[in-house]
Amino acid sequence: MNTRIEPAQGSLYLADTHEVSNLSRELTDYNMYMEDAALREAVQREGGQWAEPELAEFGKLTGSADYLELGNLANKFTPEFDTHDRFGNRIDLVKFHPAYHQLMKTSIEHGLHASPWTVPGPGAHVARAAKSFLHGQVEAGHGCPITMTFAAVPALRLQPELASVWEPKITARVYDPRNVPVAQKQGITIGMAMTEKQGGSDVRTNSTRAYPLGTGGPGQAYELVGHKYFVSAPMCDAFLVLAQAPGGLSCFLLPRWRPDGSKNPMQVLRLKKKMGNASNASSETELRGALAWMVGEEGRGVRTIIEMVSMTRFDCMIGSSAGMRMAASQALHHCSIRSAFGNVLNQQPLMQNVLADLALESEAAVTLTMRIARAMDHRADEHEDLLVRLVTAVGKYWICKRTPNHAYEAMECIGGSGVMEDSMMPRLYREAPVNAIWEGSGNVQCLDVLRALSKTPAVVDAFFTEVSKAQGTHVALDRFVAELAKDLRDLRDFEYRARDVVDRMALALQASLLVRNAPAFVGDAFCHSRLEQVGHHNYGTLPRGVDAAAIIARATPKAAGNGSGI
Numbered sequence: 001m002n003t004r005i006e007p008a009q010g011s012l013y014l015a016d017t018h019e020v021s022n023l024s025r026e027l028t029d030y031n032m033y034m035e036d037a038a039l040r041e042a043v044q045r046e047g048g049q050w051a052e053p054e055l056a057e058f059g060k061l062t063g064s065a066d067y068l069e070l071g072n073l074a075n076k077f078t079p080e081f082d083t084h085d086r087f088g089n090r091i092d093l094v095k096f097h098p099a100y101h102q103l104m105k106t107s108i109e110h111g112l113h114a115s116p117w118t119v120p121g122p123g124a125h126v127a128r129a130a131k132s133f134l135h136g137q138v139e140a141g142h143g144c145p146i147t148m149t150f151a152a153v154p155a156l157r158l159q160p161e162l163a164s165v166w167e168p169k170i171t172a173r174v175y176d177p178r179n180v181p182v183a184q185k186q187g188i189t190i191g192m193a194m195t196e197k198q199g200g201s202d203v204r205t206n207s208t209r210a211y212p213l214g215t216g217g218p219g220q221a222y223e224l225v226g227h228k229y230f231v232s233a234p235m236c237d238a239f240l241v242l243a244q245a246p247g248g249l250s251c252f253l254l255p256r257w258r259p260d261g262s263k264n265p266m267q268v269l270r271l272k273k274k275m276g277n278a279s280n281a282s283s284e285t286e287l288r289g290a291l292a293w294m295v296g297e298e299g300r301g302v303r304t305i306i307e308m309v310s311m312t313r314f315d316c317m318i319g320s321s322a323g324m325r326m327a328a329s330q331a332l333h334h335c336s337i338r339s340a341f342g343n344v345l346n347q348q349p350l351m352q353n354v355l356a357d358l359a360l361e362s363e364a365a366v367t368l369t370m371r372i373a374r375a376m377d378h379r380a381d382e383h384e385d386l387l388v389r390l391v392t393a394v395g396k397y398w399i400c401k402r403t404p405n406h407a408y409e410a411m412e413c414i415g416g417s418g419v420m421e422d423s424m425m426p427r428l429y430r431e432a433p434v435n436a437i438w439e440g441s442g443n444v445q446c447l448d449v450l451r452a453l454s455k456t457p458a459v460v461d462a463f464f465t466e467v468s469k470a471q472g473t474h475v476a477l478d479r480f481v482a483e484l485a486k487d488l489r490d491l492r493d494f495e496y497r498a499r500d501v502v503d504r505m506a507l508a509l510q511a512s513l514l515v516r517n518a519p520a521f522v523g524d525a526f527c528h529s530r531l532e533q534v535g536h537h538n539y540g541t542l543p544r545g546v547d548a549a550a551i552i553a554r555a556t557p558k559a560a561g562n563g564s565g566i
């Protein structure tokens, strides 16, 4: 008997279940540089205009669909670690997805690891910072070894005979990921190993010992015995390491292979199980008599490695600014397409308030970052040098700390599809706290600001000279700066109050830069919302009178087939 039930004539039984409409699409195939007015203006203003043609090319690459997919792949297929090969040889090998290698290769071939050292001069740091900002929007994790390689150079230069051998390979635009001795490579990468189990912020508690193999002293060989509890990118070819020499805590350069071609016993125990930063391998290691050369003076290890750390802190500013820009771009793009209650989201007043606020925060972050890039290009100028000393700590603290909530709010703008793992948003969100925690966590940055204020009082003048360049242009800013100046002179309970003071220093600087350089609707909105408003606890609380539509139109990247909607 035939049991098949036939649909009744005219029935929709086999028809589509629903009409598909009002869907957003991926933000791809756009020029990440050309579509970023705040970045472009900063590059031109801060001395990097000569780099615009290559930045425009680079922005086309980083905004292309295939290239953005590398970021997804590098985080989906995470690094795998083998202690030994199948025969029993110790190899300490971390294997990465090809997408990770491609990101590393592009970074190195474009000089993100070294260009200001090989071609210094006006705009060198600005151009590199802009490129790093673009590449960081594609993927953050691979930026860790790129940053460490870049940052190692100033520290290594304190030991010229080591630098003369190592620097050419560090700065070469050649990516060679092979697990072989440095002698066999044209290009190498450098990591950093300071943190131990008993203390990361307070490296004075480091217990790793350094035993001289000969006379000892700067440039000489030692054997290191101990452990390092966080060593990111353990496939780097060498590491700057802190250890206790007979004369106190000192800095060392430790290669992964000895010059005789044997394996240096810096043994990786396991990879960390991290909540974010998934493409980047971070490891726990033991040093079992590992060969290393002293860099800088014995007993002055912190002083030496701080040359590296201040660079990595600056890169945290770039990285978190990049995270904010990508989060804002995703939200702005989505809300220019998606409608609810009969209107496109970015035309609805409450959503306009949220989007404009996210865009403001992002613009303030990149503006401050690029200003410090300029200062790094002009360190022979005392004012610029003092700004680098002070504002790297202020900016690292503030920008990195503003990022996690910014990522979450951008995710909320996108709604449910923003929570999905096949969106970029969960990655941005999980990455967001990392920059705030490593390279000196928030409190440590604030204490560093206090150290600078007390040890180098000239930084206070430099700070106010810089902020005062906007004096008289905005009443709220003038009032805010006057209050801040009063509080900076009052040293009572300064450590307890440090976050409050540093927050306000960051806001004053960002406001001053925006008022002077950004369109009036941006500077005004920033001052009214950040300097005047009491109780600005959430994004989307911009006061009346802000031209949110103009801010949104300025910040929305236009991808193929997508207008700003405004």
Ligand SMILES: Cc1cc2nc3c(=O)[nH]c(=O)nc-3n(C[C@H](O)[C@H](O)[C@H](O)COP(=O)(O)OP(=O)(O)OC[C@H]3O[C@@H](n4cnc5c(N)ncnc54)[C@H](O)[C@@H]3O)c2cc1C
Pocket (backbone or CB within 6 Å): 191, 192, 193, 194, 195, 198, 199, 200, 201, 202, 230, 231, 232, 233, 274, 277, 282, 434, 437, 438, 439, 440, 441, 442, 443, 444, 447
């Ligand atoms: C993903 C990842 C990768 C890392 N990779 C590396 C690496 O490659 N190499 C490396 O050396 N390290 C690395 N680290 C370690 C990182 O630098 C440390 O975690 C960081 O410096 C903090 O040290 P800690 O974890 O020991 O915390 P602690 O030093 O115990 O600090 C805990 C908290 O106390 C605060 N604090 C500390 N001192 C004070 C104070 N005096 N007053 C008030 N508050 C204070 C800190 O700000 C922090 O919030 C990595 C960390 C992460 C998360």
